Amino acid sequence: MQTVSIDLGHRRYPIQIGSGLIDQRGLLSQHVRDRAMVVTNSTIAPLYLDQTLAALGNTPCSSVILPDGESFKNLDELTRIFTALLSENFDRSCTLIALGGGVVGDMTGYAAASYQRGVDFIQLPTTLLAQVDSSVGGKTGVNHALGKNMIGAFHQPVAVIADMDTLATLDNRELRAGLAEVIKYGFIIDADFFSWLEDNMDALLARDVVATATAVRRSCEIKARVVEADEREHGRRALLNLGHTFGHAIEAAMGYGNWLHGEAVGAGIAMALDTSARLGLIDERTQERGLRLIERCGLPTAPPATMTADTFLQYMARDKKVSGGNIRLILLDGIGQSHVSANYNHDALHATLAHFTA
Amino acid sequence: MQTVSIDLGHRRYPIQIGSGLIDQRGLLSQHVRDRAMVVTNSTIAPLYLDQTLAALGNTPCSSVILPDGESFKNLDELTRIFTALLSENFDRSCTLIALGGGVVGDMTGYAAASYQRGVDFIQLPTTLLAQVDSSVGGKTGVNHALGKNMIGAFHQPVAVIADMDTLATLDNRELRAGLAEVIKYGFIIDADFFSWLEDNMDALLARDVVATATAVRRSCEIKARVVEADEREHGRRALLNLGHTFGHAIEAAMGYGNWLHGEAVGAGIAMALDTSARLGLIDERTQERGLRLIERCGLPTAPPATMTADTFLQYMARDKKVSGGNIRLILLDGIGQSHVSANYNHDALHATLAHFTA
Numbered sequence: 257m258q259t260v261s262i263d264l265g266h267r268r269y270p271i272q273i274g275s276g277l278i279d280q281r282g283l284l285s286q287h288v289r290d291r292a293m294v295v296t297n298s299t300i301a302p303l304y305l306d307q308t309l310a311a312l313g314n315t316p317c318s319s320v321i322l323p324d325g326e327s328f329k330n331l332d333e334l335t336r337i338f339t340a341l342l343s344e345n346f347d348r349s350c351t352l353i354a355l356g357g358g359v360v361g362d363m364t365g366y367a368a369a370s371y372q373r374g375v376d377f378i379q380l381p382t383t384l385l386a387q388v389d390s391s392v393g394g395k396t397g398v399n400h401a402l403g404k405n406m407i408g409a410f411h412q413p414v415a416v417i418a419d420m421d422t423l424a425t426l427d428n429r430e431l432r433a434g435l436a437e438v439i440k441y442g443f444i445i446d447a448d449f450f451s452w453l454e455d456n457m458d459a460l461l462a463r464d465v466v467a468t469a470t471a472v473r474r475s476c477e478i479k480a481r482v483v484e485a486d487e488r489e490h491g492r493r494a495l496l497n498l499g500h501t502f503g504h505a506i507e508a509a510m511g512y513g514n515w516l517h518g519e520a521v522g523a524g525i526a527m528a529l530d531t532s533a534r535l536g537l538i539d540e541r542t543q544e545r546g547l548r549l550i551e552r553c554g555l556p557t558a559p560p561a562t563m564t565a566d567t568f569l570q571y572m573a574r575d576k577k578v579s580g581g582n583i584r585l586i587l588l589d590g591i592g593q594s595h596v597s598a599n600y601n602h603d604a605l606h607a608t609l610a611h612f613t614a
Numbered sequence: 615m616q617t618v619s620i621d622l623g624h625r626r627y628p629i630q631i632g633s634g635l636i637d638q639r640g641l642l643s644q645h646v647r648d649r650a651m652v653v654t655n656s657t658i659a660p661l662y663l664d665q666t667l668a669a670l671g672n673t674p675c676s677s678v679i680l681p682d683g684e685s686f687k688n689l690d691e692l693t694r695i696f697t698a699l700l701s702e703n704f705d706r707s708c709t710l711i712a713l714g715g716g717v718v719g720d721m722t723g724y725a726a727a728s729y730q731r732g733v734d735f736i737q738l739p740t741t742l743l744a745q746v747d748s749s750v751g752g753k754t755g756v757n758h759a760l761g762k763n764m765i766g767a768f769h770q771p772v773a774v775i776a777d778m779d780t781l782a783t784l785d786n787r788e789l790r791a792g793l794a795e796v797i798k799y800g801f802i803i804d805a806d807f808f809s810w811l812e813d814n815m816d817a818l819l820a821r822d823v824v825a826t827a828t829a830v831r832r833s834c835e836i837k838a839r840v841v842e843a844d845e846r847e848h849g850r851r852a853l854l855n856l857g858h859t860f861g862h863a864i865e866a867a868m869g870y871g872n873w874l875h876g877e878a879v880g881a882g883i884a885m886a887l888d889t890s891a892r893l894g895l896i897d898e899r900t901q902e903r904g905l906r907l908i909e910r911c912g913l914p915t916a917p918p919a920t921m922t923a924d925t926f927l928q929y930m931a932r933d934k935k936v937s938g939g940n941i942r943l944i945l946l947d948g949i950g951q952s953h954v955s956a957n958y959n960h961d962a963l964h965a966t967l968a969h970f971t972a
Contacts, residue, residue, distance in 0.1 A: 331689045335758070342760035345931050370728075372934045373755065373766045374846075397731065400693070402700035408731045409767065488732075573703045576730045 258473050262392065262480040264487050267412050271392060271476045273469060277419040278307050278380065285315045287378050287415040288351040292317040293344075295337055295364040296355040297324040300382055303425050308355055308380065318344055322360065327513040329359045329399050331407065337367040351376040351414070357383035357430070358390035358517065362405070365396030369411035379413045382422035384434025384468075385518055388441075388475035389496075391416045393483040399512055403574045404504040410488060418476075420469050428554075433518025435460065435553040436499075436525070438471050441478045443525065443546065444495045447592030449474055450549070457552045494596045498586040499524030505571035506559050515560070522555025527608055532588040534604040542590060558612055565609035616831050620750065620838040622845050625770050629750060629834045631827060635777040636665050636738070643673045645736050645773040646709040650675040651702075653695055653722040654713040655682040658740055661783055666713055666738065676702055680718065684871040687717045687757050689765065695725040709734040709772070715741035715788070716748035716875065720763070723754030727769035737771045740780035742792025742826075743876055746799075746833035747854075749774045751841040757870055761932045762862040768846060776834075778827055786912075791876025793818065793911040794857075794883070796829050799836045801883065801904065802853045805950030807832055808907070815910045852954045856944040857882030863929035864917050873918070880913030885966055890946040892962040900948060916970055923967035 257274035277283055285292075292315055296305055301321045309317055320340040322333055341350070354364035354377060361379050368377035379391035397408020423431070438460075442450030452474075453460075459467035479496065486493040503524030506515055526547055533543045550557050559568075572583050582598035583605065589595060615632035635641055643650075650673055654663055659679045667675060678698040680691055699708070712722035712735060719737050726735035737749035755766020781789070796818075800808030810832075811818075817825035837854065844851040861882030864873055884905055891901045908915050917926075930941050940956035941963065947953060 331693060335689060338758050338765055339760065342758055342764060342932055348934060370755075370765045370767060372764060373753070373768055395731070397728075400696050400700055402697065406700060406730060407696055407728045409728060410731055574700055576706060 258469070260473060260476045260480055263484055264412065269413060269415050271416040271418065271480065273387075273418045273420070273473055273476065275420045275465070277417050278304060278422070279311055281311055281313055283311070284308070284353070284378065284380070284417065285312050287376075288312070288315050289376060290349040290351070291315070291346060292351050292353055293337075293341060293346060294319040294353045294355050295322065295360060295367070297322045297360055299324040300356045300360070304355060304382060304422060308353070322363065325513045326359055326399070326507070326517065327511065329363055329512065331398055334363055334367055334398055337364070338371060341371055346371075348372045348375055351378060353378045353380055354391070355380045355382065356386070357381065358386045361386050361391050362396050362408070363398060365394070365411050365413065366398060366408050369396055369409035374411070376414045377411070379416040381416065381418055383426055383430055384423055384472070385430070385437055387418040387423075387472050388434060389437040389479065391418070392476055392479045394487065399508075402508070403571065404508050404512070406574070406576070418472055420465055420472070423463065423468060429516065431461070431463070432554040433516040436518035436521040436550075436555055438475050439549055439553060440496070440498050440521065440525065441475050442592065443588060444498050444586065444594040445478055445482070445592060446474075447590075449478070450591050454549060457549070461554070491596070494584070495586055495594050498588075498594060499526075499528050501572055501575050501583065501585060502527040502559070502568070504575060505568050506563060508571050509563060509567050510560060519556055522550050522553065523557060523559045526550055526557040527559070527612055528586060529588060530611060531585060531600075531604050531608040534607055535587065535600055537587055537589050542588075545591065546588070561614070563613055565606070565613045568609050568613070616827070618831060618834045618838055621842055622770065627771060627773050629774040629776065629838065631745075631776045631778070631831050631834065633778045633823070635775050636662060636780070637669055639669055639671055641669070642666070642711070642736065642738070642775065643670050645734075646670070646673050647734060648707040648709070649673070649704060650709050650711055651695075651699060651704060652677040652711045652713050653680065653718060653725070655680045655718055657682040658714045658718070662713060662740060662780060666711070680721065684717055684757070684865070684875065685869065687721055687870065689756055692721055692725055692756055695721070696729060699729055704729075706730045706733055709736060711736045711738055712749070713738045713740065714744070715739065716744045719744050719749050720754050720766070721756060723752070723769050723771065724756060724766050727754055727767035732769070734772050735769070737774040739774065739776055741784055741788055742781055742830070743788070743795055745776040745781075745830050746792060747795040747837065749776070750834055750837045752845065757866075760866075761929065762866055762870070763934070764932070776830060778823060778830070781821065781826060787874065789819070789821070790912040791874040794876035794879040794908075794913055796833050797907055797911060798854070798856050798879065798883065799833050800950065801946060802856050802944065802952040803836055803840070803950060804832075805948075807836070808949050812907060815907070819912070849954070852942070853944055853952050856946075856952060857884075857886050859930055859933050859941065859943060860885040860917070860926070862933060863926045864921060866929050867921060867925050868918060877914055880908050880911065881915060881917045884908055884915040885917070885970055886944060887946060888969060889943060889958075889962050889966040892965055893945065893958055895945055895947050900946075903949065904946070919972075921971055923964070923971045926967050926971070
């Protein structure tokens with residue numbers, strides 16, 4: 257087991273990465289104060305719920321099973337968690353456990369932030385995307401029909417436990433979607449990691465356990481350092497949203513769940529590469545190199561054909577990164593170098609949208 | 615205008631109390647960063663919305679009107695606020711303004727805590743209850759069918775502006791309900807204020823402006839000092855819940871809105887007096903003195919006849935003050951003296967429930 261620590265000053269918690277962690281008695285329950293409520297979904301429950309409850313041993317626990325999918329990440333489904341907690345008289349000293357992917361993690365975290373104005377929660381991510389990104393850093397929330405993750409809270413977990421074994425049951429599409437967030441770290445901040453990913457992409461796609469654990473650890477390290485420097489996203493943390501402003505527009509416009517988050521991010525990074533190239537920030541070779549890695553993940557490098565420039569602008573105008581009416585973008589200055597800007601030449605953005613929407 | 619400051623270390627904000635404040639140009643807009651969204655309800659909108667929008671002058675602003683009443687304080691109605699914000703592309707730099715009573719304030723505050731993971735908000739309370747209690751201290755949230763205020767956040771406003779003139783349109787029942795929270799401060803912490811209330815109750819019921827402003831200022835001062843010492847209610851802040859554990863059970867069991875919050879608190883304080891007397895903490899004279907002041911406010915001193923002891927226990931077991939399964943109560947040691955306890959003789963609680971539910 258490897259541990260990455262995340263230290264936020266007011267709060268410090270471990271990200272534990274390894275094999276067989278779910279089954280390890282005591283590992284989970286040491287983070288539970290009193291009673292535990294495991295929140296999972298209908299796909300994950302048959303695979304890992306019994307194991308998780310067994311590993312909790314004598315810790316009093318219950319569970320609630322949500323329907324699976326991004327389209328259920330809303331306030332209505334969130335209410336199911338509150339109803340389960342209240343029906344069983346869970347009080348403020350309880351701990352929620354998010355067993356599943358990014359949707360389960362985001363919803364459980366927001367439920368924990370909101371239940372009785374705040375209780376503890378543990379992330380037990382079972383998808384690559386959740387292990388490398390969404391379970392770390394305390395962003396929680398649900399979608400609104402008019403925008404992704406528009407309702408939520410910053411609420412840090414007390415621990416993240418990433419069991420590599422759970423990736424064995426991940427389908428290939430979900431695996432590739434997770435890789436979108438992995439390569440993102442290379443793009444924005446770490447050229448060495450980007451090169452390592454170029455060298456190890458075949459191993460990652462073949463689910464090599466050592467390569468995967470390395471990618472997860474490095475991703476968590478990068479995210480931990482970025483979040484430590486800027487928990488509330490007043491600055492640097494926004495870099496983690498490379499490709500997400502375009503991506504969120506795709507997800508919302510296509511109807512949540514039709515494009516996986518990582519697929520939309522893949523296309524979004526391709527679009528960010530295009531805008532960066534048009535602005536003269538990167539040369540054609542760098543753009544090509546970036547596109548090649550996205551393609552090797554098996555991810556789309558363009559949005560769906562039905563998207564128009566107007567649709568993009570409409571959703572992008574609602575993005576949380578909008579500030580004073582300007583659409584802020586994460587732009588690349590090279591592989592491993594990026595910055596946030598609202599003061600770029602907006603013609604480049606319009607040219608990108610025109611290019612990708614025919 | 616009088617100003618009470620509340621200093622939470624990480625955050626300091628003013629509570630401004632006086633007449634004609636809504637109309638005062640610049641008073642409100644100085645606290646707005648960018649764009650403002652006024653949230654109000656269908657009763658308050660015809661009375662004060664135009665004035666409020668006019669006072670905002672050149673500040674870009676919109677409004678959303680919720681249905682009036684505690685029965686609408688839920689996640690479904692909260693979504694209306696998010697929809698209004700997203701439809702008009704409000705970004706993270708916006709400011710929500712809660713124009714109304716406790717329900718509007720709690721919902722607007724929670725919407726501000728949750729929209730894009732947190733934006734600013736201003737409290738503009740128009741009921742006595744909101745001016746003396748709910749608008750101060752940062753508790754925000756909505757009800758769940760299974761319990762009051764069970765979903766929410768601690769989120770402090772950037773300012774509270776209590777315009778005494780708005781109390782002119784308050785009906786008598788709402789005025790009396792507000793007095794429940796005023797006398798609460800005397801009961802728990804301030805014997806001198808309790809005596810002042812005994813001397814000035816007729817003036818308060820007659821809506822004497824000077825007496826009312828004094829009561830509002832003193833209530834806000836007491837609340838500010840308690841919240842400063844314990845923002846997240848790990849200890850002393852729980853004193854502010856005198857009568858509320860019983861009261862919340864009444865409100866939830868009767869259906870939200872049938873008993874006003876203050877009415878339920880009045881009956882709840884009467885019940886807390888009874889339990890305190892049974893435990894030998896206060897003598898009969900003190901209990902009588904307490905009951906008399908509740909009665910003079912025109913508030914009930916007993917729960918509705920349909921409540922059973924089992925109903926009370928069922929709802930009280932879900933109260934946020936429950937800790938490790940024990941029902942914590944605020945008990946009185948005298949007028950102006952109180953403490954929180956889960957370690958009292960529970961027979962006294964059961965005797966109180968038996969006494970009040972026949």
